[in-house]
């Protein structure tokens with residue numbers, strides 16, 4: 504197999520912020536074998552490396568002076584099942600939402616609350632994607648990856664992934680060291696009906712539906728479509744910031760001044776605060792400056808109104824963080840990877 508890298512490859516259609524930037528070299532891999540072969544090539548010894556998935560969680564601030572490897576490992580296969588559960592092996596390059604729809608159509612429950620999250624299956628464990636009361640960690644059994652340094656195949660169990668809120672070993676010890684190739688999921692044949700999140704209950708009432716994996720999936724799709732911009736229409740990468748975790752003391756002090764502040768118990772000593780509320784309260788919702796802005800229906804989402812470059816979005820993000828710190832004495836941090 505001969506490797507041919509594309510030169511000066513445009514990345515605009517490969518990131519959901521729709522930032523136009525170029526990769527010095529570009530290659531798309533479709534299986535573990537071609538990935539390992541690429542990693543062994545001389546070119547990789549000299550060049551910086553960026554692994555690109557769905558491009559939905561990155562902000563590209565300049566041209567990439569190295570090799571971009573695009574993940575296109577496909578395939579969804581049931582590997583074992585009994586009357587209660589099924590184990591499914593999914594290629595890391597499969598579109599996340601396509602996998603959610605595949606599972607719901609087979610009446611397999613566990614990830615229906617995570618419908619419409621942009622990105623690929625391989626990115627799901629990295630930041631332990633979550634929405635509407637569910638995190639993907641509860642449906643993952645194992646993660647298969649290739650070690651970039653040794654070019655070896657490895658498997659890591661759920662426990663070893665150190666999952667927590669929007670975090671895992673892949674963002675810590677294994678950051679930039681591995682490429683996820685397959686994820687093994689365990690889904691339930693019985694509907695899990697995870698409807699603790701208020702908006703799902705109200706949407707099901709509106710739809711006049713009883714909870715099931717199919718109806719919850721439909722409710723989530725409706726809620727997300729109402730609240731979050733479609734990147735094909737307006738460039739964005741979902742929540743730009745993580746919800747900050749602060750001490751209960753600071754939260755209780757803020758609550759005196761802002762009784763309507765929104766926080767959720769994180770641990771005995773800490774509270775997770777809705778960053779969208781903080782940014783909204785600081786007056787940023789719907790803000791527009793040249794080609795960049797804050798989405799009018801969800802202040803946690805920054806948008807490219809067309810033609811923005813990554814640096815402009817980063818400048819806006821920094822201005823927002825500074826204003827949140829000045830107003831509430833809370834540091835907010837990007838969820839998005841800045842390249």
Ligand code: EPU
Pocket residue numbers: 633634635636740741742743744745746765777778779780783788800801802803838
């Ligand atoms: N809020 C406001 N103003 C806003 C936005 C939010 O007051 O402009 C308030 C809402 O009214 C709500 C609270 O803040 O009471 C939380 O808002 P929301 O339910 O929209 O959830 P979020 O905490 O802003 C998180 C995830 C989303 C996920 C939703 C739904 C993070 C960083 N984001 O957002 O994930 O879809 O919960 O579960 O945890 C993503 O990661 O890209 C993403 C979209």
